[in-house]
Amino acid sequence: MSADTLYRQILGNEFAALDDPLRRFHSLRGHHRLRGRCTVHGAESLFGRIVCALLRLPRAVSEAPFAFELEASPAREIWTRRFSSRTMRSRLDATADGQLRERLGLATLAFSLAADAGKLSMRLQSIRVLGLPWPRRWFPEVWALERGDGGRFCFDVGARMPGFGALVAYSGYLELDAPGQPA
Numbered sequence: 001m002s003a004d005t006l007y008r009q010i011l012g013n014e015f016a017a018l019d020d021p022l023r024r025f026h027s028l029r030g031h032h033r034l035r036g037r038c039t040v041h042g043a044e045s046l047f048g049r050i051v052c053a054l055l056r057l058p059r060a061v062s063e064a065p066f067a068f069e070l071e072a073s074p075a076r077e078i079w080t081r082r083f084s085s086r087t088m089r090s091r092l093d094a095t096a097d098g099q100l101r102e103r104l105g106l107a108t109l110a111f112s113l114a115a116d117a118g119k120l121s122m123r124l125q126s127i128r129v130l131g132l133p134w135p136r137r138w139f140p141e142v143w144a145l146e147r148g149d150g151g152r153f154c155f156d157v158g159a160r161m162p163g164f165g166a167l168v169a170y171s172g173y174l175e176l177d178a179p180g181q182p183a
Contacts, residue, residue, distance in 0.1 A: 005029060006077050010094050010113055011120075019118035019148030021176055026120075029072050036152070038066035038172030040083060044165030051161065055105035057168040058083035066172050083170075099125055106130055111144070120146040140167060151177040 007026035008015045015023065042060035043049045052059075058081070067082035076093040090104040099110045100122065107129050111122040122144035127134035141160045148154065153176055158169030 004074060005072065006074065006092060006094060006100075007113070009074070010098055010100055011115060014113075014115040017115040017118065018120055021148030021151060021153045022118070022120055022146055024176055025146075025153040025174070028070055029074075032070045032072070034068045034070070034153075034174040034176070036066045036068070036172055036174035037063055038083060038170055039063055040085075040168065040170040041158075041166060043167050047164045048161060048167045051167055055107060056086060056088050058088060058170060059085035061085055066174070068174050107134075109142070118148065138162070149173065151175065 005027055011018075015026070018026070038061070040058045040061045042058075043052045051057075061084050064084040069078075069080040069082070071078040076091060079090050079092065081088045088104070090102050092100060092102050095101050095110055099112055102109045102111065107127060108131075109124060110126040112125050114121050114123070122142075124139060124142040127139060138161075140162070142158070144155070144157045146153065146155050152173040154171075154173045156169075156171040159167040161167055
């Protein structure tokens with residue numbers, strides 16, 4: 001097993017092209033607690049609210065405190081995001097073909113990662129729900145973009161379901177230079 005971090009393993013040489021705050025964040029090992037702020041836009045339909053509840057996606061909130069806990073080893077990471085209304089936990093690892101796999105509630109998502117102009121974008125490649133493949137024609141439109149801004153790790157994440165509208169969209173930042181971050 002490689003001693004590199006999960007994102008370094010997946011991105012390979014592209015890792016060096018990331019903004020400094022992204023490289024620092026994705027190089028963390030062990031247990032870390034980070035703080036920042038986040039705005040969440042919630043689901044637009046009853047179906048969307050049901051999906052959000054099943055996946056424990058956050059509810060709408062504006063410019064609220066945001067807490068993030070990371071448990072990182074070379075093979076996997078556990079991300080615990082604490083929004084003011086809900087805690088969302090996901091487990092991340094690499095697939096055999098070099099994609100990022102995220103287990104979130106009842107769903108397992110696989111993303112391709114790409115570094116461009118210092119930013120990191122993630123593109124949804126597959127979904128499994130309760131272990132069963134989700135039909136591509138029913139895939140949500142998912143976007144995830146990370147970027148650096150000074151000492152901040154900034155993120156913009158969202159999902160829309162065809163015919164049902166937005167499931168969730170959240171954007172904000174984590175302070176990387178705040179004291180007392182390692183747990």
